Amino acid sequence: MTRHRAGAAPVTAPAVLVAMVLVAMVLVACGSSPAAEADATTTTVAGDPVPVDVAAPPIIPDLELTPLATHDPAWGAMKGAADRLYVEREGSEDQYRIARLDPETGAIAAERDLGGIAKWTPTDHGLVVVEVSQHVVRVLDPDTLEDRHRIELPEDMRVFVAHDTPQGDPFWLGVRQYDVDQIAGIYTRMGAVQVDLERGEVGRFVELPTCGASAVVQPDDGHLVAGLSCVHQFAVADLVTGEVTTSGSFGVLPHLMTLDGVVWARFKTLGYLARMTSGSDGAEILDLNADGPTFEDVTPLIGRGDGVWTVGVTADPETDRVLHRIDPETFTVTGRAHFNGSLAFAGDLGYTLLQGELSTFEPASVTEAPPREVVRPEPGAPAAATPDSDEEQEVIDVAMSLMDPAVDNDEVLPHLGGDEDLTAIRSALVELADAAYPGVRPRVTAVSVDGDRASVGYVFLVDDVVAFVPFTAVFERRDGTWVITRDSVCVIAQEAAVPGC
Secondary structure (H helix, E strand, C coil), rough: CCEECCCEEEEEEEEHHHHHHHHHHHHHCCCHHHHHHHCCCCCEECECCCCCCCCCCCCCCEEECCEEHHHHHHCCCCEEECCEEEEEECCCCCEEEEEECCCCCCCCCEECCCCCEEEEEEEECCEEEECCCEEEEEEECCCCCCEEEEEEEECCCCCCCCCCCCCCCCEEEEEEEHHHHHHHHCCCCCEEEEECCCCEEEEEEEEEECCCEEEEEEECCCCEEEEEEECCCCCECCCCCCCCEEECCCCCEEEEEEEEEEEEEEHHHEEEEEEEEECCCCCEECCCCCCCCEEEEECCEECCCCCEEEEEEEECCCCCCEEEHHHHHHEEEEEEEECCCCEEECEEEEEEECCEEEEEEEHHHHCCCCCCEEEEECCCCCCCCCCCHHHHHHHHHHCCCCHHCCCCCCHHHHHHHHCCHHHHHHHHHHHHHHHHHCCCCEEEEEEEEECEEEEEEEEEEEECCCCCCCCEEEEEEECEEEEHHHHHHHHHHHHHCCCCC
């Protein structure tokens, strides 16, 4: 399987505080990093193609797992903090159960019903739980899971808790507006609120623009970095002057965490990561899709002493997910492995949970199959994919035709499998695009071919600006013709509120 995305030089800026470096990442691009210049054989630079190993791409191995325990398959997502391991079990809207597992035996050591909750995340102070109203935050004891604090927020605040870990002190929650409130004429504030998890107290509120913030982190004493809802931009707030600076983006909401004073971000549907350090001469972006499958999602980042870890969820459901280990110093992928299920770490071990089967793995074992090239995209619209074969070019051509509103249905009917329902859905999408986004055109940013199946990543652009969220699509080769799957059409139809699926 091959997967390519056009590369670009990393963004650089003068050495400044990490928060201002973050803005530089998304506003300017002025050269390659020292790492890129030192290893030109493995880095792709915009406008200057660099030779790479022409051998077959590395075969990503399966993760070496050791079974530990078996649980009810209803136990799902798993998270870790320090030497503790937690799993969740969703029921109805007002029934949510959580358990702490013994990391040595895998047995349930404590569990409780939480009622209706929106999100939760582990911290060193305990589990932070946001109730379904998003007006109440609870801090649970990390061992017993009993309530330590119940923090009632003002009624004009709905908060969002970040999924990526660690999230250290000072601890911030995003405060954002929701359409359901706006429609009802309810005003909710927009910004970020500090919460003292040790004392269970509400602290400082910082106002932010647009719809407010989702993820919020504080990398140093003087700045906040936030991902803005609605516009999917970064915001940097100066905690001394109160000045807020916003920037452009890739059209995807950045999810944030801090590790040792460094801000990390992931762009879920693009498969991009970003790292911003105060001690370097700039910020960099990393494309995880390089030399691998196409990803439709990137799971929450987990930062540890041995690296930053994340899982790429492949666009093709028949392809296993890919665990990535990223070196925090070089900001490169140093190991990959196939596995499915949930990922967490506790103590020195990694843990996976799939359909009730809890297993462990040695993090040090994930050292194989790093990508042959390091691709660092520029901010702004993602670059077009560069095919490595006629077969990849054929898939790109088919996808471009299908997604282009200027192309008639008659021309693409074979690639819809002759399905009249899908043809009608495409007609409705074209009508919507012409009305809402005049001049919109598609761009394929990723391509992967594996036998008679292929997947692509694509965006819609207006004047070279991303006009909508990125998408992925899967194709099957039937009697020599590439045909898009119904699920791939329905994903974009549902996002655009077009009926038919």
